[in-house]
Amino acid sequence: MKQPDQSVYSLDPAGSETLARQLAGNLRRAFAKGVIKKYCQTTESEIRMVDFASEMGWPYHLIDSGWYGFSGMPCHGPEIKVESRKGFDLARIVSHAKSKGVGIWVWVHWEALEGDGVEETISRLSRMGVKGVKIDFMDRQDQWMVRWYEKVARICAKHRMMVNFHGAFKPTGTERTWPNVLTREGIYGNEGCKGGNMITPEHVATLPFTRFLLGPGDYTPGSFGNVHMKDFLCQYERGLAYGDGPERPSVWAEEPGTRAHAIALCIAFDSPLMTLCDWPERYRGAAGIAALRNLPSVWKNTIPIGGAIGSHYAVAREAFDGRFYFAAFTVEPRRISLPIGFLPPGRWTATVYCDDVARSLSDAKAIDVRKLDVSRDGSAEFDLAREGGIVAVFEKRIEP
Numbered sequence: 001m002k003q004p005d006q007s008v009y010s011l012d013p014a015g016s017e018t019l020a021r022q023l024a025g026n027l028r029r030a031f032a033k034g035v036i037k038k039y040c041q042t043t044e045s046e047i048r049m050v051d052f053a054s055e056m057g058w059p060y061h062l063i064d065s066g067w068y069g070f071s072g073m074p075c076h077g078p079e080i081k082v083e084s085r086k087g088f089d090l091a092r093i094v095s096h097a098k099s100k101g102v103g104i105w106v107w108v109h110w111e112a113l114e115g116d117g118v119e120e121t122i123s124r125l126s127r128m129g130v131k132g133v134k135i136d137f138m139d140r141q142d143q144w145m146v147r148w149y150e151k152v153a154r155i156c157a158k159h160r161m162m163v164n165f166h167g168a169f170k171p172t173g174t175e176r177t178w179p180n181v182l183t184r185e186g187i188y189g190n191e192g193c194k195g196g197n198m199i200t201p202e203h204v205a206t207l208p209f210t211r212f213l214l215g216p217g218d219y220t221p222g223s224f225g226n227v228h229m230k231d232f233l234c235q236y237e238r239g240l241a242y243g244d245g246p247e248r249p250s251v252w253a254e255e256p257g258t259r260a261h262a263i264a265l266c267i268a269f270d271s272p273l274m275t276l277c278d279w280p281e282r283y284r285g286a287a288g289i290a291a292l293r294n295l296p297s298v299w300k301n302t303i304p305i306g307g308a309i310g311s312h313y314a315v316a317r318e319a320f321d322g323r324f325y326f327a328a329f330t331v332e333p334r335r336i337s338l339p340i341g342f343l344p345p346g347r348w349t350a351t352v353y354c355d356d357v358a359r360s361l362s363d364a365k366a367i368d369v370r371k372l373d374v375s376r377d378g379s380a381e382f383d384l385a386r387e388g389g390i391v392a393v394f395e396k397r398i399e400p
Helices: 014-032 043-056 090-099 110-116 118-128 143-158 201-209 259-268
Strands: 060-063 103-109 132-136 162-165 181-184 301-308 312-318 324-330 334-338 347-355 367-375 380-384 389-396
Touching: 043 060, 043 090, 060 090, 090 103, 090 118, 103 110, 110 118, 110 132, 110 143, 118 143, 143 162, 201 259, 201 301, 201 312, 201 324, 259 312, 259 324, 259 347, 259 389, 324 334, 324 380, 334 389, 347 380, 380 389
Parallel strands: 060 103, 103 132, 132 162, 162 181
Antiparallel strands: 301 312, 312 324, 324 389, 334 380, 347 367, 347 389
16 A cells, blocks of 8 residues: 655645645546546435434534535536525525524535625525535635635624635634634645545644644544554545445545544544534444534633654543543554543543454454543543544533
């Protein structure tokens, strides 16, 4: 298996060019094979995902690209109207989501948004009940575009709309001026698993010390298609058709690392809009899914525990509802002591989601779930597998 180009993980500016060449090559091969061809979104499929979000206690659902324009490959540009394509009922989805306590976000290409008129489009979506926009493919940071971000943030704030900038440059503090800008891409995240093999455990263990120092990042973690790096094959190489839905599980996304590793990223990475990336059909009933139920995306307090660049990372979080979380992930196998001195006094129940080390060697999806009664003066040790992780959720015990 080809090893990742190490320049991507260094300060060598050629790294991004190397990455672009690899992804472009994979996309060209995908077009040549005819595997990029259609969208899978239907009104019914989006309603099904809204229902799952409600079931899991997640406050939002994102409708990604394909809801407007054409049902084939998109023709993004200023001439494309940001209106539901034929047969796709956005108003019905928004209404259904509202009845389920779920807010709707929609994806928009920046050229279509600008061409249709930012004020007019955002105003129309807001009146419909859409809660946020994921704006994509700016892919530059000249002065005009930097000012365009500012314009969009201001208009969205005026209409009480939240923003997620994709195809974006790195954060520069925008969210302090415009808190409705919840997160942005500007990160090489899980989407890279579609077309390359550079989303390695080493890359993931580098991000807390590099990109996440700058601000929130929409990494889109949480795949339950867990495989070890040695077994990983990107989706396009496995025959993904652009827009494939749940009817083709053989080409569903895979994510390098164990199941506990994937769950840990959902707690350890910072993004007030935590976009989880997998299908309800893969999540529902899966081992470890309870760790993501009612998952917080903003935290009352963050307590760094330890780590090393490109090796491992561990952090504790305090949620606003009184729960505490601990998350750690690693590249190489290691034994860790579960630190619980950060807990307030009293007795706590910890639900621990950790690698099943004996099985994880051959099955990255294997996970051990157990409950422990703990107090802040206690301790516990756990073994993490190669490319593994651990999550512990602490809840205050109610004494009789």
